[in-house]
Amino acid sequence: MALPETLGRLRRVRRLGVGAFATVWLYHDDELDSDVAVKALADNWVDRLDVVERFLQEARLLRAAESEHVVEVHDLGETADGTPYFVMGYADLGTVADLVDRGPLEPAAAVDLIDQAARGLADLHAVGVVHRDVKPQNLLLRSDRRLGRRLLVADLGLAKELAFASGLTKVVGSPGYQAPEQGRPGVRIDQRADVYGLGAVAYRLFGGRPEERDPEASAPNPGAGAVADVIERALQPEPDRRWPDPLAFAEALRAAAAGEPDRTAAVVAEPLRRRWRWVAAAAAVLLAALLGLGLAVGPFGRGTAEPPVDPAPAAYCAGLVQRGEALSGLSGADPKDLRAGTQAVHAIRQLAPPEVAADWASLDDPLLAFEAVLDETGTSWEDYATDPDENPRVAEAAITMRRDLAGSAETLGRIQQHARQGCR
Structure with missing residues (x-):
């Protein structure tokens, strides 16, 4: 079945391709004078809610990447007859x-x-x-x-x-x-x-x-x-x-x-398990602090006087040392490593002194939110490790969690600086 002649201000031009589950059409935006591609679910699948959700999940995942080398998703919607679709950038040079x-x-x-x-x-x-x-x-x-x-x-x-x-x-x-x-x-x-x-x-x-x-x-x-x-x-x-x-x-x-x-x-010669880029730098900062390497972060760079802090509790400092390797799982590609890192954050948060309690909370909260979604959907960590994309809601929660962690460099910097001064 063809999509409508118009979708809002978009005007249908021609069909670009057809597959078992979806058809892609070329539309033109007359107001912006630009072409776009519209991908629509095949009409024989629109009554399957699970198939519809997985189709729309593709649009959300592509949008989440925010990359100049991943196709852009501009919008998604549904036609009057209930056919879901999403609007993408048009690749004028083919494949x-x-x-x-x-x-x-x-x-x-x-x-x-x-x-x-x-x-x-x-x-x-x-x-x-x-x-x-x-x-x-x-x-x-x-x-x-x-x-x-x-x-x-x-x-x-x-x-x-x-x-x-x-x-x-x-x-x-x-x-x-x-x-x-x-x-x-x-x-x-x-x-x-x-x-x-x-x-x-x-x-x-x-x-x-x-x-x-x-x-x-x-x-x-x-x-x-x-x-x-x-x-x-x-x-x-x-x-x-x-x-x-x-x-x-x-x-x-x-x-x-x-x-x-x-x-x-x-x-x-590089290790076979390179850390994912989204938190690699932040993880390196945290690990360097735990190992006492003195990596400079934030406003307290090398050669700059650092304000004194009170000695940190011995249990907290010991926890950093004992769970330092597990914390690196926050930057790993393996869900099992992520689980170990999550458990390490939970444990160290309970030991954190007041000076960095809020920082550990901000690191822990995205992990707790993700675990809440696992609980609500009846998904175990083992299920997630076997197929991270099986449940669309869990997959989206994982994206949110990873994004929140990716912005934790400043928080890790404060934790690192405090550990360097307080755990001597």
Whole structure:
């Protein structure tokens, strides 16, 4: 069924594409003289409330990323006949799949596209979202005066969830691009699944055909040399053997393509579990304080006199030392680490002296709010660890919690300064 000729001030132009669950239309905003894309749920699914909610969840998650390399969501709504839709930015240059179909790319162009896609995926991971369906068709391209061609990550892998929710038994996936663990029941999916998908995209950009690979075998090189080795690591069947995140992969690929073997080796040597960017700096500040490294934060920088504080209670200082490693879980990608960090914050808050009690409360409150949602939805920490996106309300609460924690650098700075002075 076609969408209405008009949606508010938007005028329908033509259909851009159709899938099993949704159709995308081109509309024009006459007042702003700009094109937009409107994604609408297929009319045979509008009576399924669970499917409708998961469809709208995609819009919310894309909006939450606030990234120049994730497709923009401007609005969402419902037509008069009850069809849900959301309005997105229009990619006037098509998709990476269209680009590759037109002919081979120069290595520099391929590396640039992978770099832009990695930035978009990293911004999604920063708000706790794993894409799950990274492939050339889901990487859009639009004109950009600064970049010339800007890549936008789109179409989160919610089609897989929709298929499951709708009762379909057919496997929804993209041969050659889906990480092997996504087909294994009960396996928790993290950002390394997106590393695999991005690696398959790179494999395609450099002349290979991912759909012809055996996903359980070591990746055959799409060429030779350092570039092929970097891509091969991204396509390892076991997540622990891949690059830890898309940015590490993109950085290594750029170094290899530029003939910088030393730099590539340095990236390879990075830990396999790189901390997520949204609180990495804040976690480093807190850990440095706990370990007595004296990292300067806020107004009390190195070489600046710090105001004296009263000695902190011994139990509080001991708690910081004993639970310091667990606190690092607040910046981890693993829900199990997050749970450990949450429990550590709960415990230390009870020991905090008055000078930093409010700071620990502001750190603890977002975690308590998230746990309240877990309780209200009947979701255990184990359920959340198995599939963080299974319950839409829990997924949204996790985004809110992560955002609140991401803004805690100033709070951590005060805690760090107090611990440095009071726990000597």
